[in-house]
Amino acid sequence: MRRAIIGIILLLALSLLTFVLFFSSGVDVTRFACGKNCTPEKRATTEKALGYDKPTVVQWTDFLQGVVVGRDYPDDPELQRESPEIVTHCPAPCFGFSQVNAKTVNSLIAEAAPVSISLAMVAVFLWVLFGVLFGLIAAVRKGTWIDRGIVGATLVVYAFPTFFIGIFLLKYVAIKWQLLPFPQYVTIADGGVGEWFVNLLLPATTLALFYLAGYVRITRAFVLESLSEDYIRTATAKGLAPRKVLFKHALRAALTPLVTMIGLDLASLLGGAIITETVFSYHGLGALALRANVSYDLPVLIGLLLLAGAFVILANIVVDVLYAYIDPRVRLD
Amino acid sequence: MTTPFLSVRDLKVHFPTPDGIVKATDGLSFTLEKGKTIGIVGESGSGKSVSSSAILGLHRHTNAIVSGEILLDGVDLLKISDEDMRRKRGADVAMIFQDPLSAMHPYYTVGSQIAEAYRVHHDVSRKKAKARAVEMLDRVGIPQPDHRVDDYPHQFSGGMRQRAMIAMALINNPSLLIADEPTTALDVTVQAQILDLLQDLQRDFDAAVIMITHDLGVIAEMADDVLVMYAGRAVEYGAGKEILTHPEMPYTWGLLSSVPDVAGDTSAKLIPIPGNPPSLLTPPPGCAFNPRCTHKDKVPGDLCTTVLPDLVPGVRSETHLKRCHLANPDAIYEQEILPEILPELVEER
Amino acid sequence: MSNFWPGDAGMPSEEPVGEDATDEVTEFQEPEMGHAASVADWGAKPILDVRDLKMYFPVKSSGVIRRTIGHVQAVDGVSFQVPAGGSLGLVGESGCGKSTTGRLVTRLYEPTGGSIEFDGRDITTISARSLKPLRREIQMIFQDPYTSLNPRHSVGSIIGAPLAIHQVVPKDKILPRVQELLEIVGLNPEHYNRYPHEFSGGQRQRIGIARALTLQPKLLVADEPVSALDVSIQAQVINLLQDLQREFGIAFLFIAHDLAVVRHFCPEVAVMYLGKIVEIADRETLYNRPNHPYTQALLSAVPNVKQAAIGGRRERIQLEGDVPSPINPPSGCRFRTRCSLAQEICARVEPPLLQIGKRHKVACHFAGELGHHPDRPITASLLGVDDTGTPDPGASPATDLGNEPGYSDTWFDLERKTMAKA
Structure with missing residues (x-):
């Protein structure tokens, strides 16, 4: 509860900060929104329509009002009277209206989110599965060539930029060898889970490879640490089979740091997703963020930032709750 | 002569390191019968814990080089397969560790960890194993065992955790129990409880016990036989009472005279053993204790610094073994050591 | 030097x-x-x-406002x-x-x-x-x-x-x-x-x-x-x-x-026991003639190699159970939950750290050498209570039982049950 309140305060601060930074960048943001054939009149209208003529703080409070009760776009009553046909009602919680896309931010996010969520789910599944698996193998075979091979290979992959791996996979796996179909996003409703998954495999692998090295190392380090704990000796002294000692006792103890990492990485996934989605031309949140960025589309930027921020905060809360579940010492008496 | 229940012969545990071989245990031999307790005394690095881990086969698949013979009921534990060794662990040979908090997995309940030890060696249901765990917790004196069985280790006090460890170790009725500093991490009154419990249970289970400790007081109360270790080797070995009343090795004297006492004369002096324990990588030539020994001038020539003395019968009995060049240790002890550490005893005589 | x-x-x-x-x-x-x-x-x-x-x-409690x-x-x-x-x-x-x-x-x-x-x-x-x-x-x-x-x-x-x-x-x-x-x-x-x-x-x-x-x-x-x-x-x-x-x-x-x-x-x-001094004395007195049952139990629990070497081990006084929580310590005497001497008064009245010798203070209603603990609380008359710890309206409690550091020249003599002087 306390954390949720702190989270909301943080989000408020984050949105205000974005407004302030946006308008203090020195770039003529109205010019961007105005379009190609920008006349001074059109420019004035655009500025009014976007509300950029108002002080920053007023824009921010208007935005907050929209989140709570909803808003009509364009906001200016004069413009509404002039051309009632373009007025769009944006119900609460309204995160704004993108002039560039002529859509509400909510609907833009709603279109893009499933793509990104699917991508993230498959990517997380891949990197956690293989990261933990390889990390475990490396820990058990510590010091052998298997260990060194795994750690080395993941580092090499980590060293390659994401766009390179993405293009590489696209070119060889999909186009040259045709092992997998050329990926394009298929919803589960359209093509079923199999189709959905297969199409996501390449972009998800691209995304996952970036994180894999970290998970291999963390798993390896924490399993090694817990293998040297006294309770592992106790488990062995009981006569437990080595496999059981490893999975039931050693891996369980390494779970806490892993969950923390997963939580934090999930929250920061948007950054990695931008490149991956661009390479594979997936219209997810990453691609949306990129477009909003280059066109100075403030409403979309704010919406995405708040979404990302909310996600980080939520992930932290979930991690804390999971902690208590994993580690009985954290549970409140 | 019948074969002893446990017979350790010339046990060596060596660890190769980039700087050379660390001889943690270097030729240890002792025997132990059922229902009896041997106390292994020594300081950190003397090899006492390493030796007991070797009995449990805990050095398998590490870089340690283990050689010698560990005959338990006629079976050489160093020769049997991994799977056979695994079957013996926890069933025939069990172990209690020094720090019960770190020796228990923090994420599992005490009960499930005890029950696990039972289920490894018995094909029973979870429920039955848990009932057995409750029974054992009750046996080691945990109040309300049917409630406490679901507690996590951090919810137990230090003494209760060690009781739970004992319950875990004894749940399969092992014939050999290795207790590695079982009371060092505990308060004195709790230590007294645990020592009494161990003696009590040993009587009931007729187990052979190896008690590893640095505390001669614990040894004096618990052990039938005493083995004093220094730098990986036995330096004195024999019946407990004999070793403690008539030690013949200067290191044992040092141990006795460097420990203060709760009773007796307050004018008794504290005589430390000078210097530090030797490096196991490059032990001193000759007797490993010679750099710290204050009696080596009584040995003719440079015997102490050149020749490693054998573990041979001392002057008082055939079964009291010592590793020392001194010719008349009993006289030195009576005349020089005893008046320092037990002046009241000397006065009585 | x-x-x-x-x-x-x-x-x-x-x-x-x-x-x-x-x-x-x-x-x-x-x-x-x-x-x-x-x-x-x-x-x-x-x-x-x-x-x-x-x-x-x-x-502190958990929650939004962390109350004590x-x-x-x-x-x-x-x-x-x-x-x-x-x-x-x-x-x-x-x-x-x-x-x-x-x-x-x-x-x-x-x-x-x-x-x-x-x-x-x-x-x-x-x-x-x-x-x-x-x-x-x-x-x-x-x-x-x-x-x-x-x-x-x-x-x-x-x-x-x-x-x-x-x-x-x-x-x-x-x-x-x-x-x-x-x-x-x-x-x-x-x-x-x-x-x-x-x-x-x-x-x-x-x-x-x-x-x-x-x-x-x-x-x-x-x-x-x-x-x-x-x-x-x-x-x-x-x-x-x-x-x-x-x-x-x-x-x-x-x-x-x-x-x-x-x-x-x-x-x-x-x-010390649970945040209080239960007995304080010069070394000879404390180790040879402890008067508090906790000190006695503590001393008896120490394994002693020299003792064992001369004549076997002493009888241990076993303390049952564990030290209670310092958050909710027992009423009266904090040691009473594990004490074999404890009676009604121990739960009702906290024993003062009473000077019973030249350099010897002990906090026990039944202070005495091992095996010679009195049957009736020695502190009752000093505290103005009866033997069960109920306040005695007729009694006049001693006023100088304060928790003073150091020792005074007069003390309570356990044998004669009166104040004595050096």
Whole structure:
């Protein structure tokens, strides 16, 4: 509860900060929104329509009002009277209206989110599965060539930029060898889970490879640490089979740091997703963020930032709750 | 002569390191019968814990080089397969560790960890194993065992955790129990409880016990036989009472005279053993204790610094073994050591 | 040796440490006298006077507003004195409050109640700024020689840091002083540029002692100074501390769980249980004629090799169960839940720390030597209650049962059940 309140305060601060930074960048943001054939009149209208003529703080409070009760776009009553046909009602919680896309931010996010969520789910599944698996193998075979091979290979992959791996996979796996179909996003409703998954495999692998090295190392380090704990000796002294000692006792103890990492990485996934989605031309949140960025589309930027921020905060809360579940010492008496 | 229940012969545990071989245990031999307790005394690095881990086969698949013979009921534990060794662990040979908090997995309940030890060696249901765990917790004196069985280790006090460890170790009725500093991490009154419990249970289970400790007081109360270790080797070995009343090795004297006492004369002096324990990588030539020994001038020539003395019968009995060049240790002890550490005893005589 | 400390306390040394000083140091490394248990000087005036000291740590609730839902009564009304140049031992089991008491005396914590007087000054609530000079005079030695030294600092900078911080000696005199200190504690002075991991446990504890000595303290709080060391090394460190005490007249508050070590080091010993002193006396009395059932149980529990070597083991007094929680300590006498003597009065009335001998105080309604505990509470008439602890309207309770540090000239004689005089 306390954390949720702190989270909301943080989000408020984050949105205000974005407004302030946006308008203090020195770039003529109205010019961007105005379009190609920008006349001074059109420019004035655009500025009014976007509300950029108002002080920053007023824009921010208007935005907050929209989140709570909803808003009509364009906001200016004069413009509404002039051309009632373009007025769009944006119900609460309204995160704004993108002039560039002529859509509400909510609907833009709603279109893009499933793509990104699917991508993230498959990517997380891949990197956690293989990261933990390889990390475990490396820990058990510590010091052998298997260990060194795994750690080395993941580092090499980590060293390659994401766009390179993405293009590489696209070119060889999909186009040259045709092992997998050329990926394009298929919803589960359209093509079923199999189709959905297969199409996501390449972009998800691209995304996952970036994180894999970290998970291999963390798993390896924490399993090694817990293998040297006294309770592992106790488990062995009981006569437990080595496999059981490893999975039931050693891996369980390494779970806490892993969950923390997963939580934090999930929250920061948007950054990695931008490149991956661009390479594979997936219209997810990453691609949306990129477009909003280059066109100075403030409403979309704010919406995405708040979404990302909310996600980080939520992930932290979930991690804390999971902690208590994993580690009985954290549970409140 | 019948074969002893446990017979350790010339046990060596060596660890190769980039700087050379660390001889943690270097030729240890002792025997132990059922229902009896041997106390292994020594300081950190003397090899006492390493030796007991070797009995449990805990050095398998590490870089340690283990050689010698560990005959338990006629079976050489160093020769049997991994799977056979695994079957013996926890069933025939069990172990209690020094720090019960770190020796228990923090994420599992005490009960499930005890029950696990039972289920490894018995094909029973979870429920039955848990009932057995409750029974054992009750046996080691945990109040309300049917409630406490679901507690996590951090919810137990230090003494209760060690009781739970004992319950875990004894749940399969092992014939050999290795207790590695079982009371060092505990308060004195709790230590007294645990020592009494161990003696009590040993009587009931007729187990052979190896008690590893640095505390001669614990040894004096618990052990039938005493083995004093220094730098990986036995330096004195024999019946407990004999070793403690008539030690013949200067290191044992040092141990006795460097420990203060709760009773007796307050004018008794504290005589430390000078210097530090030797490096196991490059032990001193000759007797490993010679750099710290204050009696080596009584040995003719440079015997102490050149020749490693054998573990041979001392002057008082055939079964009291010592590793020392001194010719008349009993006289030195009576005349020089005893008046320092037990002046009241000397006065009585 | 009396002029060993260069200059007066706090003044920079006028002259570099002379040859003769070093010679003297060497001399005391191999003292002529053996290391018999230290002797008390009862006449010395107290350098530390602790009165009714209390330390309650708040226990917070979880939730949005973290309310204080209780207190851990870590130390609850402790009074004692440490004579200048003397030593008082604090013994007890884990959680009894002995370490907290030590930290209060060094003012690492600010006490909840009571007062601490050091060298005639009240230091209970003095500000952080005034604490700085105090830190020079009261130093602490810690238990764990492995974690209490910063592994990234050389021994020279660890020992020299207090000199630099307090600007006691000019910069170029720091190194000679460090080397001198290393020599005092029996380490090679040439090793000042080594790092802690290059030393053994016993040597590290010596480094910790050298650091504590750097500022010429008047009082050393030693919190389990030898319990992490091997037995053969323990004696070396105890002897070193005794030498230092003798040479420099440092007073010790010696905190340990090892009753034998405390007996050896301290002419006067206080036994703590759940935040209170239950018995305090001179060494001979406390160890030979303890009057509190907890002290008796504690002493009987110590395994004793020499005793066992002469004539088998003594009978142990088994204490049932565990120490209760200091958040909700038992009413009345805190030991009653584990005490075989406990009666109704013990739950109702807290026994005062009653002086029953010249230098002997005990907090028990049924105080007496082992096997000679009285059947009726000795404290009833003094407290103005009947034998079950119910207030007796006709009685006139004694008013001078206050929790005073030190000893008075008159005391309650257990045999005659009246006040007696020396």
